[in-house]
Amino acid sequence: MKKFLSIIALMLALLLVAAPMVAAEEADAAPVEGEEAETASAWTAPTGIKIYYAENVEGKAPLLDGTISEGEYGKAYRITDPVPANNYGSNHQDLTAEPVADPTAVSEYIDFYFAYDENNVYIAIYEMGPKAIEIVEGKTDRLVPARANWVFNMGFDLNDLSSYFQMQGFKTNVQWAKDEFSYFEFGKKNSSPIAAYDLISEAVIRKTDIEKNEDVGFGDLLSSNGNPNYADGQCAMTMEFKFEKSVVAQALNACYFTDYDTISNAMYFGCSTNQYQRNSEASGQYYKWTGNTDIRQILIDNPAAYTDFGIYEGSTREFLFDLIVFGDENTEIQIADPFPVRPETEPEETEPEVTEPEITEAPADETEAPAGETEAPADEGGCGGTVAVAGIALVAALGTCTAFVAKKKED
Numbered sequence: 001m002k003k004f005l006s007i008i009a010l011m012l013a014l015l016l017v018a019a020p021m022v023a024a025e026e027a028d029a030a031p032v033e034g035e036e037a038e039t040a041s042a043w044t045a046p047t048g049i050k051i052y053y054a055e056n057v058e059g060k061a062p063l064l065d066g067t068i069s070e071g072e073y074g075k076a077y078r079i080t081d082p083v084p085a086n087n088y089g090s091n092h093q094d095l096t097a098e099p100v101a102d103p104t105a106v107s108e109y110i111d112f113y114f115a116y117d118e119n120n121v122y123i124a125i126y127e128m129g130p131k132a133i134e135i136v137e138g139k140t141d142r143l144v145p146a147r148a149n150w151v152f153n154m155g156f157d158l159n160d161l162s163s164y165f166q167m168q169g170f171k172t173n174v175q176w177a178k179d180e181f182s183y184f185e186f187g188k189k190n191s192s193p194i195a196a197y198d199l200i201s202e203a204v205i206r207k208t209d210i211e212k213n214e215d216v217g218f219g220d221l222l223s224s225n226g227n228p229n230y231a232d233g234q235c236a237m238t239m240e241f242k243f244e245k246s247v248v249a250q251a252l253n254a255c256y257f258t259d260y261d262t263i264s265n266a267m268y269f270g271c272s273t274n275q276y277q278r279n280s281e282a283s284g285q286y287y288k289w290t291g292n293t294d295i296r297q298i299l300i301d302n303p304a305a306y307t308d309f310g311i312y313e314g315s316t317r318e319f320l321f322d323l324i325v326f327g328d329e330n331t332e333i334q335i336a337d338p339f340p341v342r343p344e345t346e347p348e349e350t351e352p353e354v355t356e357p358e359i360t361e362a363p364a365d366e367t368e369a370p371a372g373e374t375e376a377p378a379d380e381g382g383c384g385g386t387v388a389v390a391g392i393a394l395v396a397a398l399g400t401c402t403a404f405v406a407k408k409k410e411d
Helices: 002-029 172-179 245-256 296-301 382-410
Strands: 051-053 076-079 083-086 109-116 120-128 147-155 164-169 181-185 188-191 202-209 214-219 235-244 266-276 285-290 322-325
Touching (some): 120 245, 172 181
Antiparallel strands (some): 083 285, 120 235, 147 164, 147 266, 202 214
16 A cells, blocks of 8 residues: 555656646747748839949949049940930920920930949949030031039939939039929929938039040039039030938938938939020020930829839829949849837946945844744746746655555554
8 A cells, every 4th residue: 555655646746747848848849920921022123114233342432533434333324315305304395396306405425323332322424415516607606505404313212203302403512402402202392401412422523625625614512513604615524423321311311201220222313414505595405314214105004003102193204213223133122111120228237336234233022933934935937937846746745645654554
């Protein structure tokens, strides 16, 4: 009988110990939350968009000095067939109405360069201006347009083609910088709380008489105009811009009340010119060089073609910006979060001040705790706490068996 009771007590104790261990193993085997979740689909560019790939210039950043050296920015995208436009390049020009587009007022070509590194984006432009023309009717003056007014559109929210910055005019340090610098939201033009130099960290604009090989203008966005009026010969324009990604993020936050830390690894871009006056009687002629993809027929066939990009049904928009990718053809577009969740910063740990404890005599009427009486430890929870309880149960069970056997012997 004694042996039988001992065996029963031991089996009960083992069951109590094994139960929490099995539960712990089952918990460890549970799948991690989200482990089987599908991977989010990659961003898809708008239908029909033209894409340019920027050169990685990490460790060999371009020097913004008004000269574009061979290989400094990588590949040149040369455009020789801009689209005649009106209203600062927002609409196509009606070529069946008067006046028709003036082919003598268009530049010979424009080269566009795009580059990037870890912290910056670079855009460089080289324009070979319109050729001089002979004035007939007994005049021998060789006239060229006095200047080009420029319009730049730069969008950094890839999911919203209706939100972008616009810089326009001809005076680089006045109109480009602030007077004609604005931002669009939901397709509506707004006065900007910032200036172009709050978006563009560095800029150099240089205008050169190519026949004389002399500079006729050199400027930036702050101190002087790099695009003055000049009609004595054919001119070339060189423009270099540097965008710091963190500065662009701050510009977006200032205008759109976002909280960007950085920007996506791609951006929208458009560029138009208005060649302004060969003589006092001539009017300007607009041409759209980049961002000139015609989407009128696309919207007729599918009015909802661009609703995911902020161009909704019923829109009268006619052109689609181009896309500049900071990488090559294999680069996956990563959309910057306008409201990133940042980890909370923990307060700095400081060592507690060590003080000597004050020693006082125990009160005379204080009695000591009975021998063997101790305070029970706090329950730590989890498997460890359960195992401890099981251990106590084991001791209790064995003690019960022993007492039972002892009693049996006495009887």
